[in-house]
Amino acid sequence: MSKFQQIGFYRDPKKAGYQLLPFNFTRLAGQEYVLTNAVGESLVLPRDKLETFINRGLSKIHSEYDDLKSKHFLMDDDSSVALDLLALKTRTKLQFLKNFTSLHIFVVSLRCEHSCHYCQVSRQSDDRLAFDMSEESARRAVDLVFRSPSPAIKIEFQGGEPLLNFERIRQIVAWAKERNLAEQRNLQFVIATNLALITDEHLEFCKEHSILLSTSLDGPEDLHNKNRPRPGRDSHQRVVAGIRRARAALGHDRVSALMTTTQASLPRVREIIDEYVRQEIDGIFLRPLSPYGFAVKTKAISAYNRDAWFNFYKEGLAQIIEINRKGKRFVEFYSTVILTKMLTPFTPGYVDLVSPAGIGIGALVYNYDGDVYASDEGRMLAEMGDKKFRLGNLLTDSYEDIIYSETLLDALEESFAASAPMCSECAFEPFCGADPVYHYATQKDFVGKKPLSDFCNRHMAMCRHLIALMREDPEVKDIFLSWVQ
Amino acid sequence: MGTEGVPGLPPIAREVLVSSTVYSLDTVKKAAYRFIDRASADISVNEGDIVCKFSFVRGTSESAADAAVQDFRAELLDQDLRQKVALETAPIRNAILALAFSASKPPERE
């Protein structure tokens, strides 16, 4: 019988020596620090252990050693395959860059019969010429869509109320599908509509072309109607009826809803979630207060809003977790963006929280007047008077002019988080993103000073909160894992 | 971000001396940067010391200013560690990126 070696032969606890692999660390709370690396692995250590680790004082007798090795924070003589695995994971995280631009927003009309308080853009008007997208613009925009290399393309109709220019939607769908016969992309259409004016004709068309509907539901009736006035003050009634009709015609999962958060929403998160559950919607995006319009101009209320929103979010998330514990799947989509980065090797397709920024790369917006914007936020900024993120015009500029525009490239480069002050050394950077439009709007530069940034503050708080929840309760981690699949 | 105090009262300020043999100027600047929502920092060098003059925003109490100085000193320690990590891991970060973008195909599930 041949000899077997003891474990000491392979693993000598006294043999010191390891090298650090790249990572960032940030204080979580008290003396606890979270370590993360660029591929999203994370570990919590007390500060003294962190320092020992960095000073290469840890050895195999420490319980943290194997955790650090397994998650690729250190590498020792015994194994070098960490490099192969880190390289592979890096590649997976960055794969989204290859497939740019996947979201194309067509603002087919600014006209709308609602006059929502937070809307930056819509016009209560019958002037089609002034506020509808022309046929020529639409045609050119479709050409630009297919200049994107992305194998998956989502065309989203927005407004105003896009159904008010239904004929243009018909045309764009037809042109895109015809073009796609040759292109063979995975082509999907969405109409963002208030559902108040939806007809059977609209629904038939959506069914024929497998178009998804996305609507606005801000909460229970009084809150929703207060936020979203229309003639007859019946927005809520109409959207609920519209959801029912649309589901009956298209299928339950073909209709989704988004909320807009206002001051009035902040104390009422439970009721808002209850409303979503009542309407049989299986998830909600707990949106932050919009920084555009009134809020941008008044920094004074910022601190209050910041805390009030975070409490709104925490309370809402807690309620949602309880719903899941009781066996019903209900997803919080904002957390899911961050959790996807924390728990999986993939980068989610959410344009507003990614680095390099999602402007241009993730989305392009074709406005009713032919102007092309790098993102929806860029369009909203223009409505407030600043056309910084206007990349060009469909009638005068080529695809190359637009996608290689200096503004776009500068904004992408300067806001790149891995090289931005504070971001480059922040443990939450892999879970966060760059938002040059927001920082430009609030601080007049693409990067912004992050200590002054609500964007930064909010995301650091959310990351800390999600990490704490998962550490306290493995069942919560399982629930979160089910959301990111 | 204005640091003017209420008319008649001087703004709350603190001066922190940091040894330049222990900490690099970069480390001090990075640490101070994190506090710009609370105070503006004027950094200069005087013989063997790096001098940080913090002028706190209007409404900061004395105790809050003291707490901020404590935080700043803790942040200096963290920044120092970060610098160490960054220096040590720079070569291997490049190696990983080079490997990540080499020509070979990525593995896939069938």
Added chain:
Amino acid sequence: MLTLSGRGTIGLPSGKDHGRAVVRVVVTDDEVRAPTDARLVRSDPIPPGYAYYMAHPRDAALLDGAPSGAARLVLPDKFDYLAHGDVLCIWTDSGNVRTLHRRASRHNSFLVTERCNSYCLMCSQPPRNVDDDWIIDEILEALPLLDPATPEIGFTGGEPTLLGERFIGVLRECKRLLPSASVHVLSNGRKFADPKLARAWAEVDHPDLMVGIPIYSDISDRHDYVVQADGAFDETIRGILNLKRARQRVEIRVVIHKQTYTGLPRLAEFLARNLLFVDHVALMGLEIMGFTRANLDLLWIDPLEYQRELKQAVRTLAGYNMNVSIYNHQLCLLDRDLWPYAVQSISDWKNEYIPECAQCSVRERCGGFFSSAQYRRSTNIKAFTTDIPASAFVR
């Protein structure tokens, strides 16, 4: 446990000792009689035209009626299971017989070599450093004799990839002769660290081929300790990456014992984070055969004692939508939450039940034991006395 090899009594026509003969067992006569057909006779009259005639010891007298030009073999004891379509190897000098393939079994495995470049603490087929290149020849003779409708074939060892290009040749023959058979190869994966081998494997372009590769820990030195080979972890991981770059199907196998159970949850996280693209993860119970017996003190742990770690690992892997199964565990030793993942996986030739199991209400769904369990098994085996609904096995 079935007896797969033994010594029979051979009678040859003069001058006909040709060493090794791979033959197909025939029980019912077709029109065509191949030279590799061996007629198993159980009654008179004896049909003519075969090169080989065989009988069980109780029927030995029947062979007197066999044609004079044919070889006659009295089979060893305990070969009553032989059936039409099985494949045997007969050593014509000694009368040694080995069953290579049983048509009705779902657990046929060809041992490709006894040589191995690892030396696992719990190896159920301890390596021998022998020149056994002849085994591949035997396999190549056996493959054409298999029923074309054979659903599954396994290859194991030792380490099949030590045979390099010759083993790739066997896979090509499988594809050619048995195109509808699913092929499963057990390998430590280390040789695939050379991308050329992974590419050669891929070039076979087999329609249904999977390689099962063990990883025993997320920590290199712990894995290397279990497989008793320095550097094995790195080679295995690189091998898996190369196979996946070549778009080949890979299963990860983890044998759970005292040296691997504590690290199981973190290994599951490691697999989910680094090898998410593997096609299957098999979490396996210990087989008390071969080296396991010598290392029992190091390895033995009652499965009931690691249910917490096992559940955590399965929760992680399933949570990431990876395909995961539990092999070789008795249901009474598995947490109920894990029953939907338990597969009846013990090869029928090794499978047994103990008296306690006779009255168990889930016996039909349970994998039972390895025969080798007689050497060591849990003292917590207990029959279920109440009816268990089918839903207990649904995920």
